[in-house]
Every structure is written in C-alpha cells, then in structure tokens.
Amino acid sequence: MGHTIYELPLSALASTTINIETKATIGRYRLIDCSKYVQDHVLCIEEYLDISPQPYSAVSYIWKSALTADSRGPTEQPSFSVIGAEDADPIALDVLQQACIVALLEGTEKLWIDRLCIIQTSSEDKAWQIARMYQIYKMCRVCIVLPGGLTRLTSVDEETDWISRAWTLQEAIVPQKTVVLLSWDHGSGQWEGWKGGVKGNVIEILPGSSAIVLLHEMLKACFYPMSVTFTSSNDSSNCDISVCNLGSYGESSVGALLWVLEVVDPDAKAMAIWQSALLRASSRPVDMVFSIMGILGVTLDPRKFHKNDRIGATIALAQEILRLGGKPAWLAMSLDIPPSRFISSFPDFPETNVGGSVSWSSRRGPTNPNVADPIYDINGLEYGPPDFDESISDTRSNVLLPYHWIMNMPSGTMDDDGYLTMKTKATRAIFTGQTFGRRWTNMASNNDGMYTDWDKPNDAIRVVGVDGKVWDILNYDESGTTLQPVPGQAYILFIGTACEFPRDAVYYPDPRPVGGILLPKTSTLRAFTIEEHTPGKFHRVSAFTLDEVLFKPVIEKWKEHTFAIGGPKTLPSEAHRRYESRDLLQYDDI
Template sequence: MSESTVIYSAPLHSLGDAILDISSSATSRRVRLLDCAQFLDDGVLAIHEFPEFPSVPYTATSYVWKGLGIDPAHADDYQYGAFTVKGAEDGDPISIDVLQHVCTVAVQNKTAYIWLDRVCILQNNRDDKAWQIRQMFNIYKSCAQCVVLPGGLRRLAQFDEETSWIRRSWTLQEIMAQSNVLILYAWKYGKLLSWSSASALFMYTEVIQGKSAICSLDNALQVSIGSCKLTTEREKFQRFSFKLLGRGRDPHVGALLAVLNGNGIDSDASAQAVWRCSLMRTSSFPVDTVLSIMGLFGVTLDPRSFNKGDRRGATIALAKEIIRNGRRANWLAPSISLPPAKGLSAFPEFPHVSVAGQATLTTKEGDRPVEELMPWVGEGWLDGVPTGTMDDAGYFTFSGPAALVVPTGRQKNDPTLYDNNSPTDAAGQLQAIAVDGSIWRIQLDGEETYQPPHPTFIVFVGFLVHYTSPSFGCYYDPFRYRALLIEEYEPGKFRRTSYFVLHEAYQSSIERWQSHTFCLGGPV
C-alpha cells in the first residue's frame, strides 16, 4: 500500500465558523480520508490523501445535503461549533460534534478513517468532482461500513423525527453498494435491556453514552413499518417505532424494501425497484438522479458528458449500456403507469426535482408527487420484461408477443385497473380496455379484418410476481398481466399511448399472440 500524505491539519477549536479549503494542497483525482484517531485523541482535523485507492479500513457516510436545523431544545449537545467547505457553501454547516459521533462509531468498529464527500472531494474542482462521482460506487462498496446520518450534518436526528434522507437520489447507491449499513441517531435512553414484538426486530448499541446510538438498516426499516415493546435503562416504550426513514406504507420505505428483497441488484426484481426509487427521489440537479444509480448497474458514465439538467441524455446513455450488457429494460415496469416522455416514449416523463422538495410530475390537477402516481410496490415486480437494443436517440428495439388492435369507437367512463376480467365481450369478440378508457378489438395474426392507416398493437411486457418480504404481507392479484398500447406514427417506428392491466383469464389469448419486433421511441 502506498503511504498517504496529510494534506490538511488544523485544531478543532480553530474550525468554528471557518471555511475549509484544501484546494492548495490536494491533488485532483485522489481519494481522501479523515483521520479518526487524531480527531478523537488530539482534537485535530487531519485529512489524508492516497495516491492509489486506499486499502485501509474506513467508514463511509451517507447523509442529505440540507438536513435538520439546530433544535433549541438540544442546543447544549452541540458545543464545538461547525464549519463549511469551500465550493459547498450552499450545504449545511458540518457540526464538529456530529463528526465526533461518526469518528466514535468508526473506531468502535475498528476503522481508523472516515470518508465524508463534502470534505473529501474538491468541491470547487470540476475535474476532481467528475472523477470522484465515477468512483462513488466503489468507495461505498469498499468501505468497512456505511454510517447513515438521516438528519444531515448539523445535528443527529431523534429517532421519532421525520427526515428527507430516504427521498434523496444519492443515498440509494450509498447503502446498496455496502451490506454493512448502520443508522446513527440521537439517543438519551441508555442501553437496551429487552424488547418484544411479533412484527419487528430492533436492537441497538450506544455510541456515546446518553447521546447517540446505532442500529442496522434492516432493524430501522422493520420498526419503520412496525413497532415493538422496548425497555431501556431510562425508559419503557410500549409502542416503539422509527420515523427517521419513513413509516407505515410510505412508498419510499416500500421501494427500498423491494430493492433489498429482490435477491440482489442483478435480479430483475431489484432492478425494477431501483428504477422506481430513482423516479420517486430528488436531487439538486436532474442529472444526479441517473449518476446516482449507474454504479448499481455496473455502468460508469462520464459526468462531464452531460450538463446538470440533462437527465434525458444521461438516462438514454445509462439504459443503452444496460441493454448492451444483455440486461432487460426494467425501467418499463415501474414507469408503465406514468405518462411517456415527449418524443421518448420508451421512458416515462422525467419528474421535476429540487434540493429539498419532492419529485413531482405536472398533471391536470397540478404538480403531484411521483409516488402518488405509481401503484404500491407491494403488488410485485414484472417478470418477462423485454430486452433488445437502443440507439443514441433513445429508440428501444425489442420483440415480444403482440396482436393488432383496432378501436371499437367506444370509451369507458371512469376506467379502473380491474376492467379486463374477461378477454371477450358480450358478442364473444376479443377485446381489452386500456387504462385511459379506450376500448380495443384484438385481432390475432391471420384474422385481421381491418388495417388502420396507423397500425396499433397490444404488446405483452410481463406478469406480476409478488416480493417475498413479509413486510408486504400475503398478496395475490389475478389482474397480473401487463401490456403496452403502442401506435405506429411513421413506418417502422412506434410510440406508447397507454397500457393494459389484464386478468389472468387473458393467458390463453396472450399465448396465441405472435412475436413482433418494434422500434419504440416517439415523434420528435
């Protein structure tokens, strides 16, 4: 291992209200780590720079850029002040007290360094930031543990406070890359004496006595959707539950559980949940919603190839690499219920994002959170999503079972997801009702009686499979088949106009559909 170089060293008492700037001593494209021993034992903030990727054990951190403000009721817990970082003044100040808690966790778990992106990346150096983003997945994958600070860097969050951590784009990759994930939070109730529950497992370890504790991500999620009786040294909780990550049927908690429950990111089940998370989460810049998940798919894009608002270009680039690597178009599954992107109907309309808000889409009723426009993730994932090829313009070419459909001229008012319980109408004709209420006659190959000027097809794209996590309960939906409604708008090119939710009674009909090849994109 190459020796590290200390590029910055300053007493902690000198950092209050200071602006940390390491640009004059740091070398671009290097990994940097904070020294925990010097922080805790000597009261010094020391930053080491490594000429090669470090092999020393270190703790990585996951937090939100803008978190919780200082709570006057707990102001006495934060005595050492805070500092900002040159080039990242728009982020929350970094509390020296919070760093003390993180360093303590690191040392207690036998790691001598921590990686904190705000401090360890040259925030005002575009070349270094681009390089660090390309290394991000590996940084979290290679750490000994990832410590989550749900409330951000100004203070530790109380266990019953709601935070935005689970709604932020970057935090997904940070915990998925590493299996050893710990949640750090404020805790004044002392050691755990006992717990009991039929629905949730929860255990924790104190970090600094009377001030902080850690628990595993899995335990935190369990007591987010359930509760338990908890007895500690200073308190008895009859119904203890976490709010830091969300609670109950929070779509973000459900989506994260689906990612973790999907048998690894290489599975279609997990991949679809990752795309769902990406659509629901938000970030400072639209492009970050793509860069923050690329490593999960084994893809490395150059951030300098896209401007900060180019989510469209980055999404095409990521999807193209995923398809080129032989994987399926799993983004189709969670996005099927969302309107197609203008001119790019193989993808959903891209949500609006903001640094501290929600991911939203503009509808007839105004802007709505994306999570409200998608079905509950507990319904399952789609097995059988197609693979194919994708060009630079985002046109997806794939093959799948399909049948020509023609409009009946009738429209169903107030359509629901449960309209297609039989493949035939009263006259015995094959038909299907799209979710937009349009009613279509299905014409099997060789039975075509009408050729419209713009052929329209129903295309099977998969069937629902239930996630096995007990958190989702027992669920079986007979309306488990999904199909796209696509229309040819110029020779050989199709656009998505709606979709179908079909009862399993359609299975015999689908088995008779022939394989067709489509180029799905959209009019430019």
C-alpha cells in the same frame, strides 16, 4: 500510505470555511483521520493514490436538510463550512466526532465524507470522484447514515428527507454494512413488533446522546404500521416507540428500498432500483442517473453530460444496460405515471430539487392529437377516481409504485434517439374513444366483464388500461398470417408476468383493531399499447394489468413482432437540454 493535505485544531475550526484545494491533487482519494479527530481534537485530511488497502468508513447524509433545530437538541452547535459548498448545511463538530467514534468502534480509523474528501471547487475532481463513487462505498467497511445531515443528529421519531435523495440509494445498498446514527437517550437494547416479525438492535454510542441501528432494521420498523416496543438491556424496562426517521408506514420510498435490499433475482433487483430512483431528488438532474449507474453495472463518464442533461444520460445508461445483456426493467417501474414524451419507454421524469421534493406536473395535453388523452394531475392519483368505493379502500395498491417485478421481460437495444427496439408478442388494437375512471394498478377486477365473445375469432376483446382508456384487441388471422404494419395503427404488446416482491406478515390482515392492510387480488400479466407516430416509430400509450386465467390463452396466440418504441416528440438537442428555465420544462421534460 497517505499524506496529509489539511490539518487544523478543532479549537480553530469553528465558524470557519475550510479550503483543501491549495494542497489537494485532482484525481486522488481522501480520508479523514478519526483517531486524530477524537483523541487529538484535530481535523486531519489525508490523500491517497489507492484506498483499497485502507480500512475506512463512509458517511451517507443529506446535503441540505429541511429540518430545524428544536427542543430535542441544542439550537446552535460549533460548526464549519467548506469552500465551494457554502449552499450546504454547516458541519457540526459534534456530529462529525460521533461519526468518527462509530468508525473507530467498527474497526476503521479513517472516514470518507464527500463534502470534505472532494475538491468542491473543482469540476474535474468531482467528475473523477463521481465515476468512482460506487467503488468508494463498495469498499468501505461500514456506511454511517446521518438522516438529518451533518448539522445535528435526529431522533428515531423525527421524519427526515434522507430516503428521497438521489445518492443515498447507492450509499444504502452497496456497502458491506450500513448503520443509522441517531440521537438517543434510552441506552442499548432491542425493539420488537408484530410478534417478533419486526426487530431491531440498538447499540449505544455515547451514553444519553446517541446510538446506531442497522439500516435494514430501521426501514422495517418505519414500514411497520404500529409502534414498536423497546426493551433496555440494562434494566429490562420497556417503552413504545414510533419509528419514522426514514419514512412512515406504507411509503413507496421505504418499500422500494426494502425490496432493493431483500430481493435476489437480478431482474427483480433492477426493477426495485429503478422504482426507488424514480422517487428521489437531486439539485442536478443528471445525478439521478449517475447515482444508480454503478449498482446497475454501468460506468458512464460524467464529463460527457451537462448537469441538466438527464435525458441524454438516461439514454446512455439504458444503452449500456441492454448492451451488457440486461432487461429494460424501466418499462414497468410505474404503470400510473404517463410515459415520457421524448423517450416513452420510460415514465415521465419528475421535477426534483435539492430539498428532496419530487413531483409531477399535470399533463399539458395529448401526446398524439388523434388520440384522446385527458389531462390529469399525477399527484392526485393516490386519492382515487371520484366514483371509487371507499368501502374497499383497504384493497387499493400504491398508485405510484407497483408491488411487482416483471419476469421474462424481453430485452432489446436502444439507439441514440432513445428508441427501444424490442421483439415480443403483439397484436393490433383500436382505441374506442371511451375513457372510464382510472383503474387501480394491479387489481384483477380491472377488466372484469370487459371482454366479449371469446369463441368468435372475428370479434374483438375489449380491455381497459390503468389510465381508463378502453381498447379493442383485434384477433389475428387464425391461419397465422403475419401482421402487416398499418400506418398510424396501434398494437398491444405483452411484456411479461408479474411476480410479487417480498412481503412480511405485517402486510397481511391483522386481527387486532389496528393492523396490517388487506392486499388486493392481483392480476399477473402486464401489457401496454403503442401507436405509430412516424413510419416504423411507435410511442407508448396505455398500460394493462390482465388476469392470467382470462388472457393467457389469448396472448399465447399472438405472434412475435419487433417495434421501435420512443418519442413521440423529437429528442431535444444537447444544447437545449442544458437549460433550466421552467418554461422549457414544458418542452424538454428535464
């Protein structure tokens, strides 16, 4: 049983800043009593040694919203703040009440919200709670998503930043059930689109005020390219509704979260988790690791890492995944984003902030002075190369997020310097010095006409990476002689075969005037080149999507070799990775 550590009538709560530190014990679970809040109009917070026997709901929300109040709701509602979290949006009494009502309707009398259930002024309590965050959401009976935060409910057609926040990934997929709480005045009913392919059940909470929808149904509707038709259960009236509360049609963040929820294969799920996490933001860089460690089967001690040490925490996470027998799915989570300059088996980390912004800066120069590496702006990739034929624009794939996961990817180990040691089929490669326009990721036509004289073993096969760099693949000795490392030499490595993530009918061509997208003919084989920067140490350079018919016979002839892939820059010291200065970002990538 829990004991009360904080209690205050709602009449005295408005415009105050509450503090639970005086009576709370570090390293304890805490829950809000929903019955007392709704029926007795009292905020009551209880503390527990163990909450596993206690049915409770949890809330997923954004700490600080960029949205402003508009005509769809009151501009000011009675609200309060929490000491230690004054930088966050205030908690509206009405929003908390509606969350408590949902919890009660779901058969739970208690509610967990991090803002009120963690001692915000205690780093020790935060570390204890973060280490158990996965279990907190896994044990809750239902997770209630508040896309616009705790200040006000948002409407179904009001786009929010919820899906771009680091912690909401775990909060979305771990609970037994997840619902979205919305501002809604159409009553209960159903929406439908694509001849029944996209459906959603809307359950009214407070008449004329709010409703809930299952998260998965909301995501499907957001990813749907047209409005859905809502039909009321009361009078069978209907209306068209544009659903974009969690994102809009075709957005990588929506697609990635759908894949996390839908795929079954563990390697596919891991790939989708990495992809989804890559597009999210946090004010504390290290939270980008802590927020996914539980769903990847790893527990790290948050006290061992500074809040800015994303690199160190990433290495620790990767080491544990590989130690437990997992695959380095991060190798191919995005083929368009250049490799990190410090742990090059990973893509460059984006710059993130609490406002949900995720962006990549232009490259500041080549990773190796001996290899041409044009500067380009990652944020401009979606617009395609200057010579891109707009007549085939419907066949392009998302440049930041491939629609595939990698099957049969080799595993390996990672050392404390971030070098991934893996064994896979490989052969030598030589950079020609040429750079074409960027290729569209996944398209089978990337290397059409690039190869030469397949039947001559002494001739090279020419290929182009998704970054536009042109390489010659050198045929190995047909006698089977083992490749001997050559100082400074480059190699092309085969990392696996691409498999499609689930796709609904909505993604295929629609005969109606406005319809789905035409998917490109895709290549199934994935490879990348590495270059040696110090003896026995290699860094990733270019990525390739190769047609199976043309290149599978070639790859089958390659021999297996072991490489250590990381760098090429020396890993910054732990002390250096603590800095937040923008000038230092040019050096340490955090």
